[in-house]
Amino acid sequence: MTRVRTRWRAGLALAGVTCAFLTHVAWREARAIDEAASGRERARLDGAIDALHDLGERELIRDEPGELALPVEHLARGAVLELALLDADGVAVAAAPTPAFMNRRQAGYAEVALARATMAEARHVRPGGPHGEPTLYVARPIHSHGLLVGFARAGIPVARIEATRSALLRLLAGISGLALVSAFGLAALARHRLSAPLRQMAAVAERMADGGEPSTPFTTRADELGVLARALAGMAGRLRERLEGIDAERTQLLAVLGGMVEGVIAVDRDDRVLHINKVAAQLLGVTASTSLGKPVWEVTRIPAIIEALGTASFDAPAREVQIATPERAYRLWIYSAPLRNASRKNMGAVVVLHDVTELRRLENLRREFVANVSHELKTPVAAISGMTDTMLDDEAMPAERARRFLQKIREQADRLAKLINDLLALSRLESADLEQLLPFARLDLRDPISASVEHARPVAQVKGLAFSIALPDEPVWVHGDDESLRQLADNLLSNAINYTPAGGSISLTLTRDGDHALLVVRDTGIGIDPVHHHRIFERFYRTDKARSRAQGGTGLGLAIVKHVALSHGGHVALESAVDQGSSFRVLLPLEGASAAPR
Amino acid sequence: MTRHFERDMMRLERELLAIAGMVEEAVLLAVRALIEHKVELAQQVIAGDRAIDLKEVELEEDGLKILALHRPVAVDLRFIVAALKVNNDLERIGDMAVNIAERTTELGARPSTSDRIERIRAMSEQVLKMVRTSLNALVRHDAVLARTVRQQDDAVDDHHRKMYDEMEQAVRANPETASEALRHLSVSRNLERIADLATNIAEDVIFMVEGDVVRHRLGKRAMAPVGSPEANERR
Numbered sequence A: 001m002t003r004v005r006t007r008w009r010a011g012l013a014l015a016g017v018t019c020a021f022l023t024h025v026a027w028r029e030a031r032a033i034d035e036a037a038s039g040r041e042r043a044r045l046d047g048a049i050d051a052l053h054d055l056g057e058r059e060l061i062r063d064e065p066g067e068l069a070l071p072v073e074h075l076a077r078g079a080v081l082e083l084a085l086l087d088a089d090g091v092a093v094a095a096a097p098t099p100a101f102m103n104r105r106q107a108g109y110a111e112v113a114l115a116r117a118t119m120a121e122a123r124h125v126r127p128g129g130p131h132g133e134p135t136l137y138v139a140r141p142i143h144s145h146g147l148l149v150g151f152a153r154a155g156i157p158v159a160r161i162e163a164t165r166s167a168l169l170r171l172l173a174g175i176s177g178l179a180l181v182s183a184f185g186l187a188a189l190a191r192h193r194l195s196a197p198l199r200q201m202a203a204v205a206e207r208m209a210d211g212g213e214p215s216t217p218f219t220t221r222a223d224e225l226g227v228l229a230r231a232l233a234g235m236a237g238r239l240r241e242r243l244e245g246i247d248a249e250r251t252q253l254l255a256v257l258g259g260m261v262e263g264v265i266a267v268d269r270d271d272r273v274l275h276i277n278k279v280a281a282q283l284l285g286v287t288a289s290t291s292l293g294k295p296v297w298e299v300t301r302i303p304a305i306i307e308a309l310g311t312a313s314f315d316a317p318a319r320e321v322q323i324a325t326p327e328r329a330y331r332l333w334i335y336s337a338p339l340r341n342a343s344r345k346n347m348g349a350v351v352v353l354h355d356v357t358e359l360r361r362l363e364n365l366r367r368e369f370v371a372n373v374s375h376e377l378k379t380p381v382a383a384i385s386g387m388t389d390t391m392l393d394d395e396a397m398p399a400e401r402a403r404r405f406l407q408k409i410r411e412q413a414d415r416l417a418k419l420i421n422d423l424l425a426l427s428r429l430e431s432a433d434l435e436q437l438l439p440f441a442r443l444d445l446r447d448p449i450s451a452s453v454e455h456a457r458p459v460a461q462v463k464g465l466a467f468s469i470a471l472p473d474e475p476v477w478v479h480g481d482d483e484s485l486r487q488l489a490d491n492l493l494s495n496a497i498n499y500t501p502a503g504g505s506i507s508l509t510l511t512r513d514g515d516h517a518l519l520v521v522r523d524t525g526i527g528i529d530p531v532h533h534h535r536i537f538e539r540f541y542r543t544d545k546a547r548s549r550a551q552g553g554t555g556l557g558l559a560i561v562k563h564v565a566l567s568h569g570g571h572v573a574l575e576s577a578v579d580q581g582s583s584f585r586v587l588l589p590l591e592g593a594s595a596a597p598r
Numbered sequence B: 001m002t003r004h005f006e007r008d009m010m011r012l013e014r015e016l017l018a019i020a021g022m023v024e025e026a027v028l029l030a031v032r033a034l035i036e037h038k039v040e041l042a043q044q045v046i047a048g049d050r051a052i053d054l055k056e057v058e059l060e061e062d063g064l065k066i067l068a069l070h071r072p073v074a075v076d077l078r079f080i081v082a083a084l085k086v087n088n089d090l091e092r093i094g095d096m097a098v099n100i101a102e103r104t105t106e107l108g109a110r111p112s113t114s115d116r117i118e119r120i121r122a123m124s125e126q127v128l129k130m131v132r133t134s135l136n137a138l139v140r141h142d143a144v145l146a147r148t149v150r151q152q153d154d155a156v157d158d159h160h161r162k163m164y165d166e167m168e169q170a171v172r173a174n175p176e177t178a179s180e181a182l183r184h185l186s187v188s189r190n191l192e193r194i195a196d197l198a199t200n201i202a203e204d205v206i207f208m209v210e211g212d213v214v215r216h217r218l219g220k221r222a223m224a225p226v227g228s229p230e231a232n233e234r235r
Helices: A002-059 A069-079 A110-118 A158-209 A224-259 A278-284 A303-310 A357-393 A399-435 A446-463 A482-498 A545-550 A557-567 B003-036 B039-070 B074-107 B116-140 B143-173 B175-210 B219-223
Strands: A082-087 A092-096 A122-128 A133-144 A147-157 A263-268 A273-276 A319-324 A329-340 A346-355 A441-444 A466-470 A477-480 A505-513 A516-523 A571-576 A582-589
Touching (some): A002 A069, A002 A082, A002 A133, A002 A147, A069 A092, A110 A133, A110 A147, A158 A224, A263 A278, A263 A303, A303 A319, A303 A329, A329 A357, A357 A399, A441 A446, A441 A482, A446 A482, A446 A505, A477 A482, A477 A582, A482 A516, A482 A582, A557 A582, B003 B074, B003 B116, B039 B074, B116 B143, B116 B175, B143 B175
Antiparallel strands (some): A082 A092, A122 A133, A133 A147, A329 A346, A441 A477, A505 A516, A516 A582
């Protein structure tokens, strides 16, 4: 707005100066004209008086003046004045044009009286003429040969001498006003023609800066405005392309970062968070949006991450660290690198977090498993080789003793075989499970269970255990693998038998529970301390290593039970306490049912 | 705030949080080493204490330097004073963690058979939570969060008292377990001390934010939320 006001002021100043100049010139012109006009009238008056005077001087001295009326009338008409020639007494001798001027006694008139008194030209202004307008009367005494012979008298309306002046002034005012108005008009026009398009362009540029996309006006004009407009339009187009390109890149980058499995945190030189992706926020238990812009040490206290960011360089080795959130403990693999801008200056650092918890856990499991297996395998093998060595060394061993040794070797070999079988079974289950290759068929659950029961019953009896079975009367149809289910029942029953001292009892019941089959194997044996419950289904886990190995257990029985249950879409649960027996419950979905709830 | 002052203050806060992170990690590791019987982890904790001690000294010097150079007032002064106190408390927590780690190395890799491990596990979870909450309150300058820490201290004291009783019973029943029991008791005491120090840190945060010194005020009034009936009781 100030710009416009300035332009107004400039226009005003220009118009004012122009006006003042014009007015001054016109004023001087008017005065000159005015002077000229009134000068002419005065000259006319004086000329008429002079002529009248000369006439009077010539004729009034005679006793018989000549014909004066005509010359006086002639003069009056020529000068457009009232004229009168008076004798020495002030009586009109001749007058023109109006008859009123013929009034005979004119000596009383002021100018005549004054002329007579002063013997010089006298003037008087008083109302006169046909309308009573102010009139200037002049009287000049006429002398001839030293004698006053008369007066020359003239009258002229005052307005005639000044009329030109006021008319001219009105004209002058009119011209000035016109000049002022046209100056303003031209200035406004110029302003409009020049600055309005510029302001329009400025408005367009502003809208572009705000992200709008108005079309540029004036691009087709041939003058400088058109050049400017075309340049602006071109710039707008190129800017838009670049911005779109940057936006697209940014969206891509964010999508890449957002879709990564690893967590990414980027900080600037002041250690403020530039970017933190979803996974990183989850790992650290923060929200990405509230962490942006904060110093990184307010977002996380994990020393390893802060150090990694602080010492980021391309050669820094990755480090692994354990962190714990209230929900779980993680192992994170942390890799950091510096952030460099286009001119290779350090702008900050970025750190990548990889959750290797599961990886390490599996590695640990595998390590433990291998250690366990080799230990389990070594023991019977060592026993066998020990005993065969003894036999080989002692050539004279009595047959009975030899027989006992061979018996022991047989037992160990059996044990080894059982272990290897169990291992194979478990590994088959696991790999088949992974690829879902187990040969499932529709079968009656009572069949594998009955088979297992029949196998276990004599063993229980021999040990002096009460054995009770309860199976339903109708078939219990499931989708499964007969062999695995037999193994499941076998393992549960053999555990029950092994861990229940003589005089105790074992019971197996198979019932329907909603759309699941429920198999419960209960014993009154030594029970399992709740401390071990969450680990007892692990491979080779034993509550008391000494006792269970002595009984020939492989440590894999329950692992197989759990795995069979899981691969059939069911699960197994345990209730037990020390010296209060154990109860294993296996839930399996009936055919047509969905997987069992956990 | 001149730029130098602002930069020094930021550095102080960053270092304070760095030592907080180190101490938090030490406590985590010490607890884990104890519960999982991992002697190497315990040794890691013991070895890492030197860095914590060095950092404490460094931080104290930086804090005093700021006080001398910039002579801050009002909220800035409270921040520095609180930071120096929290710094000391953190270093002491670090020492407690070392104590726990030493007990772990003495106990060795033998798994414990007693229930006490469960109580220690529960206690240490509570203590870790208190430490984490008080440090979160410090980061966020959140006095409301800080006040919740004191309420959790009672549960820890309760655990510790029960440990005493259980110790006594266990040793009476089976004098063989005395050596293990004594070490468990020491761990419990150290955990209880860590909880107290976490409460101290929370009190320092309240001072920093509100200018109110709530130490040693009797009972619930001190840590009650502002405006609650307990806070308005006459002393």
